[in-house]
Amino acid sequence: MQTSTAAFPKKFDLLTPIISNEQVAQDHYLLRCACPEIARGALPGQFIHVLISQAGVLQAASLLLRRPFTIFTVEGEQISMLYQIIGEGTEVLSHLKPGDPLRVLGPLGNTFHIPLDLHPAIIVGGGAGIASLMLLAIALRKSGVRTLGLVASMNRARLLSVAELKRIGVEMHIATDDGSVGHHGFVTEILTQILEQPHAHELSQPMIYACGPDGMLRAVTKIAQDYRIPTQLAMENRMGCAMGVCLGCVCKVRMPDGGFEYQRVCTEGPVFNAAEIVW
Template identity: 65%
Template sequence: MALHAANFYGNISPELQMEDVDTMQKTRSPNTYDIQTAVLSNEEVAEAHYLLRCECPQIAQHARPGQFVHVMSSTGTGLLLRRPFTIYTVEGTQITMLYQIIGEGTKRLSEMPIGASLQVLGPLGNPFDIASTSEPAILIGGGAGIASLMLLAVALCERGIPTLGLVGAQHRARLLSVTDLEALGIAVHIATDDGSIGHHGFVTDILRDILGKTDWKLPRIYACGPHGMLAAVAQIAADFEVPTQVAMENRMGCAMGVCLGCVCPVRIDANQIEYQRVCTEGPVFNANDIVWEF
């Protein structure tokens, strides 16, 4: 399927050269599709958080845990760039996205009614790697970060891997995904910044507590959330020597590896640091490869 510059960027920037678009097309994996679709539902599920559903058969077929889509209203929102969202669930030929209103793009997305036209590019990025693991899993999500862990939760449960969920939110009304995780049979621990439900404090407090007590041998941690939370998870994981994968949510431009807007510093070896693209080398990284103090 041809990828048109105007589709890709919405209102195309005059500075964007066609060679850049050619490079983007070549950079795409063969299992990435740019689909024109429509909003099937778009409901507020928690304060300032929405669940959007749309029909995307090819994306649904190829989506793997942690992968994301790049989304734009195909009738034009007046915004230059698409916005990236992790695929929250796959149900038959439909996908959902769970998103927080942050700025103009997500505000406009939240206002899109049923039937509104959407352009969805995906699935993009490297998924969580669970191919060679049978160790118990701890999923830790902060705010809308939990959205990146739901397909992973489903995959772990399908493989019979014991899984624990740690979910953090600012306050009770912003708590996400607890019932979805519990429906999979996952026990969930909750933390809120104001103590309105669960532990009063950071979700990383619970992680440290659990790792200090658990008799699970060599669990694996999978995390997504704000940068500071992920840095704290990485430190705790290092203290307890627990292998940890994190899904990074850096601001993103093209999502095709061309604009370099989403890079993060990654340690290649003891002496070398390299900037890697969250869109193509990520969004999932080993926590101890990321240079968090940058």
């Protein structure tokens, strides 16, 4: 299985006003901005690289490097990103207001591969990882692909995107660490239950798509190997330039000849064939 390597559209570096930046769950925000050029070319799994400043002025040297965020949705000329407050950059970002300028580079990276005979797709999102799977879910449902959505969060207050995914017809399964909603435990336990009963779930040629914490991705990869299900992962390694130059984001990838090489999440990824990742 190959992740798509189609010719990717030109990249644009735009200074654009924020349209909205609202809290959607505990420690999670949804930011919208108008980026017609990026919106026009954006593909599922692709990301933007955002320079975080206040009134266009950098607040600290630590914010010199841009931060990568997946394109969550595209609506007309607008794109959105769904982000979790992790550190300094995302904290500053969460205080920006409509009208504040944002410098956005994109669309960057490769895209998920959707086989023509796919039936069904299983998307597995851990925490803010679901942000990387929303455009994919929209594309799958538009193509009439039955889509099972497995989402995980620490608790009910941090649960993301369930209503939006249900609205487009994704069959949702939820897992929380504290059991406050859905399955009390790991989302990978739900995945195993589903794959244990392929007939009950009418699975014939499924594909798994996953994004989330490394531990979850490793567990998904192990399950996918056990059940021989092709799987694509959106990797979120820390990133410097996002242009393929600094090599800060590389991951180790198995080659067909048995060797391995380091590939850049920013340019060869972020979507990789799970079977090829060396953890």
